[in-house]
Amino acid sequence: MVSRVLVPMDGSEIAGQALRYALEVHSDAEITVYHVVGTPSMMMGSAVGLALEEDLEATAEERAEPIFDRARDIAAEYTTEIETDIGLGHPTRAIVNRAENYDAIVMGAHGEHSEGIIRSFLVGNIAKTVFERSPIPVTTVR
Known part of the structure; x- marks a missing residue:
């Protein structure tokens, strides 16, 4: 029986679809939306910007809040x-x-496409790699 489900989310529509799927299929489970701040890019743009912040925790929370607001609206x-x-x-x-x-x-099979093809490629690889390395079952939603 599945009692705890992790739903990684970014700002993409497919991540919202993954949350909807989790809420429908695992309606009795505790659902945790997980947002990772400091995403990779060719120049590590947002990760470097985050590292330069004085209050890392507050900045991470600030960056995650729009994602969590959307997740709460879906829930x-x-x-x-x-x-x-x-x-x-x-x-x-x-x-x-x-x-x-x-x-x-x-999780969504792909993430945000707003940063172009490189970002799309990286996020698609994230889902694939999580699927391959996870110690627990992974469902990818398209």
């Missing part, structure tokens, strides 16, 4: 409350390391 459609959690660093490592505390992961 409200199902009259369900969700937990939220923030990770720092490389998304694949953060998600796989967090997985041991859950029974399943539900």
